[in-house]
Amino acid sequence: MANEHINAVIEREYTPGFTTNIESDTLPPGLDESVIRTISARKDEPEWLLEWRLAAYQKWQAMSPPAWAKVHYPEIDPNSISYYSAPKSMADKPKSLDEVDPELLATYEKLGIPLHEQAMLAGVAVDAVFDSVSVATTFRENLAEAGVIFCSISEAAREYPELVRKYLGSVVPVTDNYYAALNSAVYSDGSFVYIPKGVRCPMELSTYFRINESKTGQFERTLIIADEASHVSYLEGCTAPMRDENQLHAAVVELIALDDAEIKYSTVQNWYPGDAEGKGGIYNFVTKRGVAHHRAKISWTQVETGSAVTWKYPSCVLKGDDSIGEFYSVALTHNHQQADTGTKMIHLGRNTKSTIISKGISAGQSSNAYRGLVRMSPRAHGARNYTQCDSLLIGDRCAAHTFPYIESKQPSAVIEHEATTSKVSDDQLYLCQQRGIDPEKAVSMIVNGFCKEVFKELPMEFAMEAGKLLEVSLEGSVG
Amino acid sequence: MLKVEGLCASVEGKAILKGLTLDIGPGEVHAIMGPNGSGKSTFGHVLSGRPGYEVTAGSALLDGKDLFDLETEERAQSGLFLAFQYPVEIPGVSNMEFLKASVDAVRAAQGLEPYDNVGFMKRAREACTAVNLSHDFLKRGVNEGFSGGEKKRNELMQMMLLEPKLAILDETDSGLDIDALQVVAAGVNAMRSPDRSFIVVTHYQRLLDYIEPDFVHVLAGGKIVRSGGKELALELESKGYAWLEGAA
Ligand SMILES: Nc1ncnc2c1ncn2[C@@H]1O[C@H](COP(=O)(O)OP(=O)(O)OP(=O)(O)O)[C@@H](O)[C@H]1O
Numbered sequence A: 001m002a003n004e005h006i007n008a009v010i011e012r013e014y015t016p017g018f019t020t021n022i023e024s025d026t027l028p029p030g031l032d033e034s035v036i037r038t039i040s041a042r043k044d045e046p047e048w049l050l051e052w053r054l055a056a057y058q059k060w061q062a063m064s065p066p067a068w069a070k071v072h073y074p075e076i077d078p079n080s081i082s083y084y085s086a087p088k089s090m091a092d093k094p095k096s097l098d099e100v101d102p103e104l105l106a107t108y109e110k111l112g113i114p115l116h117e118q119a120m121l122a123g124v125a126v127d128a129v130f131d132s133v134s135v136a137t138t139f140r141e142n143l144a145e146a147g148v149i150f151c152s153i154s155e156a157a158r159e160y161p162e163l164v165r166k167y168l169g170s171v172v173p174v175t176d177n178y179y180a181a182l183n184s185a186v187y188s189d190g191s192f193v194y195i196p197k198g199v200r201c202p203m204e205l206s207t208y209f210r211i212n213e214s215k216t217g218q219f220e221r222t223l224i225i226a227d228e229a230s231h232v233s234y235l236e237g238c239t240a241p242m243r244d245e246n247q248l249h250a251a252v253v254e255l256i257a258l259d260d261a262e263i264k265y266s267t268v269q270n271w272y273p274g275d276a277e278g279k280g281g282i283y284n285f286v287t288k289r290g291v292a293h294h295r296a297k298i299s300w301t302q303v304e305t306g307s308a309v310t311w312k313y314p315s316c317v318l319k320g321d322d323s324i325g326e327f328y329s330v331a332l333t334h335n336h337q338q339a340d341t342g343t344k345m346i347h348l349g350r351n352t353k354s355t356i357i358s359k360g361i362s363a364g365q366s367s368n369a370y371r372g373l374v375r376m377s378p379r380a381h382g383a384r385n386y387t388q389c390d391s392l393l394i395g396d397r398c399a400a401h402t403f404p405y406i407e408s409k410q411p412s413a414v415i416e417h418e419a420t421t422s423k424v425s426d427d428q429l430y431l432c433q434q435r436g437i438d439p440e441k442a443v444s445m446i447v448n449g450f451c452k453e454v455f456k457e458l459p460m461e462f463a464m465e466a467g468k469l470l471e472v473s474l475e476g477s478v479g
Numbered sequence B: 001m002l003k004v005e006g007l008c009a010s011v012e013g014k015a016i017l018k019g020l021t022l023d024i025g026p027g028e029v030h031a032i033m034g035p036n037g038s039g040k041s042t043f044g045h046v047l048s049g050r051p052g053y054e055v056t057a058g059s060a061l062l063d064g065k066d067l068f069d070l071e072t073e074e075r076a077q078s079g080l081f082l083a084f085q086y087p088v089e090i091p092g093v094s095n096m097e098f099l100k101a102s103v104d105a106v107r108a109a110q111g112l113e114p115y116d117n118v119g120f121m122k123r124a125r126e127a128c129t130a131v132n133l134s135h136d137f138l139k140r141g142v143n144e145g146f147s148g149g150e151k152k153r154n155e156l157m158q159m160m161l162l163e164p165k166l167a168i169l170d171e172t173d174s175g176l177d178i179d180a181l182q183v184v185a186a187g188v189n190a191m192r193s194p195d196r197s198f199i200v201v202t203h204y205q206r207l208l209d210y211i212e213p214d215f216v217h218v219l220a221g222g223k224i225v226r227s228g229g230k231e232l233a234l235e236l237e238s239k240g241y242a243w244l245e246g247a248a
């Protein structure tokens, strides 16, 4: 009776699901060298970058998609995807917001991300990426005063080639995996951040990714370099229209935290998850990794509520002694969504520390897996890891799995692992209802309570958003 | 205030209530006693709308409103409060947050403005003090790790904040130490008013020394088999239930 009660209504509202009607310059589906040359030419890229892409393409052709994750989806035909799509109005590279197509600005406005600086969240600079191009980056002058570079990665390749050339692919090698190789060959746009030595970035930086065109893939690339003793907090958000077809999103994010630097990287992922029957939605296959040098700290926080399939393991290579890695994750799956997500903490240096807090919430008929690796290398004297993996089930048709892998080659390293599974019980819902609280509000309250430890890691402006997002995502999980 | 007639209800296909009739006027306190398993808790759950409890015959009107037409949360919003015999835990949700959501929902349904955070905090602290719970309990998860007696006092504290029209206290005295019993009784007495009624389910005459009932009923075999004044409780105390017709 009670489960029937919980599962009775399964439908959800996806408010960012609208489409922007603009003229786009979209390459026909298909992938070969000429496509890569075209992308590179559209972006006026230096020759070495084209060579780098072509080399990646060569390697990719010999690779195959990973099959080990606990996700099922029909094979993706790389030739059915268009690899480049940009609003026509972006062709002559608008110099300021006034020159940007009002349709585009209206899209971001509607998504709650106004790009006019006076209307924006104070203290947050935004790079807005629409399909394959960056539409605008706000607050650039203010950031430049502090010496901070925040621009699209296409622009960075032209303006700061030494930095890009030195670090691109240095953390996630081209051949790391099938999707990373594909991304290296065809990546379209994304953000570039450089924080100079000793500078504390005066604002939150954020990138908002929007897929609009149908039959396109989004292959964004983000590179963040925090020079010695600098500090930056960065947030990404993502949405897409509701479409019946599945769309591929294969991003690569690389973080470099040099000695004593700190990078805090937060994600609120709300790609279209598909409808209640599991039709449509984004395939979110993402490679994210950071390298922490001596005493540096990298902290990943992610709130994953969207996408039909998520395959994502933001990781830390703790290369320097006394470096710190953190991973805080909330992954919510509903209806037919599937998520296989977690992290890798690679302890190379001495006295390196890592913390993993993963909260998986499954509702409907979804499947939610945590997959994590903690590796202690022979050099990692005194290294420590603490992992806590909690799963919350709503209803009895969903599934939660935990796959923790531990490899320790250093006897003095300490690894702790805790895991729990709980269920939103009918008695809990009844107690809430008896106190006048409707079941949906009750579930969202219980879920928010479950996620508290992770939400408190989000920048303040976004913690509230994340809470609301869970509420919307769970709409209809209770009858 | 509450008018129950010929109420029959079953749980998982098993008939538990078999023609229960009860009339409670405004401001009255009715005690319900009866053997284990006779259906006292079931009665409370049927009134409050616990999922899985099926009404097969009869009616229940709260202030003329048919309770069985309302969702569980709507009954609560109409002023029905049930203090549970076995309160459940909701880890991760703080007592404070839970109380605020509850009071806001009930007030909103009654067309009242929500309390501001500061004002609400003050009221919540006062309610804690009234049932002799430390204010730290507001920060803890709902009932999480509370002792038996603390859970009962927490239920009462919620009643005080929600100011219901009809409060059903299901063995709120069980598991309380002697001091706590007096605290709880004082709390209930302070809440008594001409437009608030109580159903007090208890096994012990002692509670009724502190909370003086207007009526005492014996529930046995799914119906009321005897009603009387508070002297009935004394009689039950000395004779037990066996002498009553229909008692199990
Ligand atoms: N879910 C259920 N499935 C089957 N029987 C149930 C269920 N819930 C309650 N019952 C039965 O209904 C009967 C009445 O239970 P109820 O809890 O109302 O008794 P009570 O009068 O409150 O007893 P006590 O004094 O022990 O609290 C009991 O025989 C109990 O076993």
Ligand SMILES: [Mg+2]
Residues within 6 Å of the ligand: B040, B041, B042, B085, B170
């Ligand atoms: Mg009982």
